[in-house]
Amino acid sequence: MSQAPEFLTDLPTWRAESGAPAPRRVVRADDTLSADSAYRLACEGTGLLWQGDFHNARQLLQALMRRAERKPRKVSKASKTAEAAPSAEASTASLAAASAAQHFHLHRQALGQRARTLAMVLVPLNGDYTIPLRRAPDLRQACTEAWGPATGEACMVSLRELLGLVGAHEWRKKGLEIPALGEAPNNRIHPHYGVFSPVRGEYLDLVASTPLPNKTLAFDIGVGTGVLSALLAKRGVQRIVATDLDPRALTCARENLKRLQRIDKVELVQADLFPEGQAPLIVCNPPWVPARPSSPIEHAVYDEGSRMLRGFLSGLREHLSPQGEGWLILSDLAEHLGLRSREELLGWIAEGGLTVLGRHDVRPRHGKAADTSDPLHAARSQEITSLWRLGSAA
Known part of the structure; x- marks a missing residue:
């Protein structure tokens, strides 16, 4: 039997430009954590505060992204028949618009759930925006551009959001x-x-x-x-x-x-x-x-x-x-x-x-x-x- 995760209590300040609330539960995570276990915890809303190699954290995030890809829903034979059959009601503009709006909102809900799951991979940041992990890159300029000068207070952030700052920095640099x-x-x-x-x-x-x-x-x-x-x-x-x-x-x-x-x-x-x-x-x-x-x-x-x-x-x-x-x-x-x-x-x-x-x-x-x-x-x-x-x- 796998050992139950130990939830952390003494945590750095949570920082999220997205406005997302801090994870309700946080556990330590490192290179020994399997992608399947990490995905299960992330889906449950458990934050994974990374303690290992930074590049391995990125690989874990990529593995979670693959698992979060939506699979096409199976359509029943009856549903296919109903879709193929002409219907006066279904041909009206109002129903078509309602269907399109519903599809849009369901699509955004799925994207939101995916984003919440992927945001559970967390990394610590020192008060000067340096990352206290092995092989961590220097992202101080990207953080300063997005958040302003460092305040000296340590924090933890979503790795996905941190990588977004890097992407924004590259756009800003090359134009x-x-x-x-x-x-x-x-x-x-x-x-x-x-x-x-x-x-x-x-x-x-x-x-x-x-x-x-x-x-x-x-x-x-x-x-x-x-x-x-x-x-x-x-x-x-x-x-x-x-x-x-x-x-x-x-x-x-x-x-x-x-x-x-x-x-x-x-x-x-x-x-x-x-x-x-x-x-x-x-x-x-x-x-x-x-x-x-x-x-x-x-x-x-x-x-x-x-x-x-x-x-x-x-x-x-x-x-x-x-x-x-x-x-x-x-x-x-x-x-x-x-x-x-x-x-x-x-x-x-x-x-x-x-x-x-x-x-x-x-x-x-x-x-x-x-x-x-x-x-x-x-x-x-x-x-x-x-x-x-x-x-x-x-």
Whole structure:
């Protein structure tokens, strides 16, 4: 019989950028622990505080990832027959949307459970961000970039989250080439940890090609990395006021705009949505999916209840100059997932006292759009990204 694990009581401080609570139970783990035993404990919510070789901890995490891969559910013969048989009810748009939304939520639940299991591999960190394990790499710079200067307090963190910091550090170091900003090498955006990376180039092409209503002033709502402000400045907009609530985003945008030599045209303001005053052009690229973020860093992707989208549409008219335009950059993926209808969007536009002046559409070019193995492929294959030109209704 295997010996029952001994739960630890004197533990370092728990640190989780994801906002996840500390594991309720924690045991020591080292190179003698089998992957099967580790997976069983992790599934039970038991944290595995690693005491062995750092590279072996990474190998264990990879083994747990393989075990956590979802197996396709077996479909009964009766279910297959029912799916094949035509049904008037099942052909309605409302049922199709409900099915798509249910599939999306089940998919996110599965991803969440997988993430919670994989987060149970823990590593200790000293108060200066060094890792007291054999063959541990020096990750002090990555930790400092994400968390700020070390406080001197030891802690324990999820190995998976720690490796995420390393990935973010590499993205920040090498940057992302943005063709719409010009020729290399002066066209790179360097995203910071927790700030959404502009990997979807098609929406940038829309902003680069849509005729500007005015070049004197623009508001950039939700500046993020600063890529849209840089693009507007490149197109000749003389002054840009860019807002964001997240201090990380403002720092990231400031560094990118300085590197691109555009900071002289951009004023960065910490604000929820709009700055004071009016502008002839107001640009916003809100999170596209109206679902609840599972961690703080997911707020750039998920907008629960369409809060930012609805806030932008309800406040836009007040901040538009006469004959001004608001540019809303939005994917219709949420519509194909059954999370928001086109009628809802048009209703919010009308409620905001706005009218649609025009719309420019583009198909996504990212890999997932053509990946048939993606669980959300049915929705992604139909996705269109649009730049909605909005003006004040008469």
